[in-house]
Amino acid sequence: MKTLAFLFPLVWATGLTQAQFRYAPVAPQVGQVVSFTYTPQGTPLATDSLIEARFVRYGAPAVMSLSQPAGIKLVRQGADYVGQLTLPRTNVSGMMLLFRNPQQPRRVDLNRGLLYAIPVCDDKGCPLPHALGGQASVFTRSHFLYESDARSDLNRVVQLYELELAEHPDLRPLYWSDYLAALVKQRKPGFGPKVDAGIRSYLASRPKPTLAELTTAAQLYESMGDFTKANAVREQQKTADPAGSLAQKDRAMAVRNQADWTKKKAMYQAFAKEFPTSSYLPALSVMMTDGYYKNNDIRGMLALVNTLPPTQTDVLMLNTIAFQMADEKRDVPTAELLIERALADLDVQPRPTNIPASQWTREKANRHRQLQNTYARTLEQQGRHADAWPAYQTVISPDDIESSDARLNERYFLCALQTNHATQAQARTEEAIQLGLATNRLKAAYRDWYAKQPGQTLASADTHVHELESDLREDLRDELRSVMINEPAPAFSMTDLQGRTISSAACRGKVVVLDFWATWCGPCIASFPAMQQAQARFQSDPNVRFLFVNTREGGPLQRVHSFMERNTYPFVVPIDAQQRVANAYKVQGIPTKVVIDGKGRVRYRAIGYNGDPEATVKELAMVVEMLKEEL
Template sequence: MKKTLLQTLFLLTLTALSATAQFCFSPRQPQADQVVSFTYSPQTTPLATDSTLEGRYVRYGAPGMMRISQPTSVTLVRQGKDYVGQVYLPKKDVAGTVLYFRNSTLPKRTDLNKGQFYIIPVSDANGRIVPHATGGQASVFTRTHLPAEAGLKPDQNWVITLLEHELAQNPDLQPQYWYDLLAAKIKQRKPGYGPQVKAAIESYLASRPEPSPTELADAARLYESMGDFAKVNALRERRKSVEPAGALVQKDRAMAIRTEPNWTKKKEAYAAFRKEFPTAAYLPALTIMMTDDYYKQNDIAGLMAFVGQQPDSFVDALMLNTIAFKMADEKRSVPEAEQLTKRALAVLKNQAKPTDVSGDWPTEKQNRHRQLMNTYARTLEQQGKYAEAYTAYQDVLTPDTVNENDPRTIERYFQCALRTNHGNDALPVVEEAVQIDKATKSLKATLQDWYAKQPGNTTAKADAYLADLEADVKADKRDEMQQKLINEPAPAFSLTDLKGRTISTAAMKGKVIVLDFWATWCGPCIASFPAMQQAQTRFKNDPNVRFLFVNTREGGPVQRVYSFMDKHPYDFVVPLDGQQKVANAYKVQGIPTKVVIGPNGRVRYRSIGYNGNPEATVDELALVVEMLKDGK
């Protein structure tokens, strides 16, 4: 009798919380399918001095129905010092509404009713508060975004109080609230909570004749949060025995397929999984993985058969595009690559917006279509179907989209255009590519050669034509490089090279000198040598430019340097800086370091490292040399 009275008094207290001087509503015992009017008086709240107020609310019900709980704004109308508003209580699934108030222009300024929000509980026709009216409030704290939005860290003591009173009033609701109650006690972390919670878990599971997979999963989550992984694993196994075809078994089987190293066994395991679980959520991703594995195993016939058996929903168009492009680029199974690209295009055509695409899908879809058409054109080109390839490339390239394409694509497009007598038609795209620095050297050479052969043209006219196209981008590069140039004294030095010759700055006075500091153990140094050979070759007939490859920081016998140069076909002059005196004098902090000295004997350029792009390295060094020759 005493317990019942206390519970009744608690519920009356909950109702009274919503009838304070700050907040009251009408009708006093609202029912489902009613509009509730409320009055909010902020005079004694944190919003007492604010004038632009709004309410934010969620409706709540049983834990499983909290999908209805998206935070929503409610308009407040000012009446004197108070604000009034209305909320609707739907016919079903709602046990109440939780509100808080905030400054609409400064949303971090809030009134959260001391962390308990404002409550409008639903009553039945007899005036009794409906089930979940109390426990549902706890669900707002544990299962919705409202506390985070309001900047509130839920009070676990209050959450536990709400849940315990809900279960005292409605003990039949324990299956819906037991997990939330124990999870709150774990977060509460009162002394001795661990053994108590574990005992409560076992007691609850023992009370269930046949615990459901969800209950077993919830119990495992509770044990995991307490670090008892032995119990977690035991419950996982128990769950698999209860649900032998369930999600957990499917997940384990899917993982086993992913990690199976034997290709034959992997195919067998996949086939068995697909037969047993034809609607498994893991199946599309497994199928995409298998598609990639067929390619990696170089089983092209198997790949084609496998892809041909799949529904569109199990096909990743971008993966097929990657596979097909590699095959075409390597000129391997190119007809099959063409077929894969066609399938990818068909899949993309009817594809709905993927979950991993956050932006505008029509725009992204168009971008993917162009990627696929580029691959399709490549497959046709590699088979000598130049007319079809040229048409496909036109779907990829326009003068407006040149900047979005790889320079190699533009070069291939022009080659197909020339093979099909469409050079003049392709000219706007190619000229734009040259003008915005998206043209490869070979494309520019091809354009120059083609232009020179046109009626009335000469090699000189072609040279002038290309120079005119490149004028703006070259000017921009020179302006950009001008900002990078330095102006420091160039210390004099005299070193002996591998051939016993004396190499000195005094003997090279008035010349542009390119110094490349390197060592045989330096991987990036060696990787940059092909580019440096190209740069040196560009100026091999210019007596006013010298390249010196200064070996420094070698840290070993000098014979190692001789052996390296003997094994490689570089015609470099290699001065030996065994004591690192020159490297230190030129502020070399790491190798490779490139230093360029101008004709006036001043250091004008210094670059550390190698970016892996030989063409960019050659172009930048050549630009520096040309600028210094011009007196810049």
């Protein structure tokens, strides 16, 4: 009666499909060839003339990783299609099939989401264990449906698990968590207490639940949103395995959250000694390396790095630290040691799991270039330009100029000058200037070198650099023309810090730059060096005037006097105490730069500071030059 009871639900599960799908032998065994007939009438493929079968094997949950989809070519016979497949000899309880048009894979017959099943039988004709639970596993443990852009019927999945467990209660250890997970996803009314009872019942039935079972139970509670019970189970895990992953996670978190640096170091050292192979240790080592650096303990940082295996070093972080140290000329020999360690580790580190294998070769080469750039920087900062030059050669690529960094281009040419390779660096440097990827220091150094070449002078060098930048200037002009405005400039009269009257009437016929600022405004003060450079460009031009209008100060005037005395900027500072001028000129935030043309019209307005002094000077100077041309 047990076999008949089992066969009845199995026939019920497949009987609805017999009009479309038939196979022989009717009770196939492992290793046999199964012939089948598919009749597409009444299915989504009824009008298709080209049809293929796709199938996967199924069995116990642990073997579902073997369930890779495969195709079968079908032969048309009248209104039917026939094919055959060979059943594996091991790890199989049945096969699941779907039918589709191979030229249009989304045209598919999924048997209303049930798929077509061929259960495997024993030598007595009885289906093997997992005949139904394995079908559910196809829906939950394989991606068979996803290649057809379909989703499983959770009601059917739950039913299959329940039928399997009713027939084979001894298989509960294999199916309990998959079944309960399906109930959670199904989310029928009352599922929470039912799943909770299932978890409790199963764990109670185990003399000593394994760590894997406790982990699964906690994950089930979390999927239900019951974090209180999930945490209770995780506490059981820690008790059962005091040196396990969860205990390590808690210890690692304690190290991470410790604010006292001395205690943090001691806790990290204890963790590293107790759990030298912990998966949490690499991230802690990175955090501690950064901590030593931020606490200005360079010796301690180097000592830590020297104890770490290559798998626990973050070469990109070491690169950032070493470059900053070299750039600041802060213990440069140690910076060199750090970057040498990073280069050595990069050569032996395995591919990070978050980077696809197809991208790793390119990414590794890119990282190597970043590290070599820092290595070259540490060498040149120690005056070892002859050693730095070949390092720069590994960094500089003729194909990357458009994405290059202006400071790297500067360092490359300056190193070339020091090693008598300027001619070799000339073409790249000129292209960098043409593309706007050259600093002012690079352009000045290149101009001075060019002026010393045979037949050249400082004047011809200035002309040459000017010509290199001609396209760039025209592009900037076009861009500025598109954003320039034309509004009446409100009249103003203010008193500056020296007690002089500064008025718009006295500035008539001149190009006037108004820079609205306050002493408390960080971006305002940050932009002053750039504004000083811009003013210096026109310091001998009587038709250009810069006014640094103090507004929105909100404090005593003495604060402004004190600021200017401390910083000695050569600025004219009118005071807009009541914000009347700022409001008249539509100042919405500071810093705001406003440029007035010689006809008394507001032609340019910019709010904020982007942190790039060279770009600020270039743009503001270009606006002034364009308006001067209109005088």
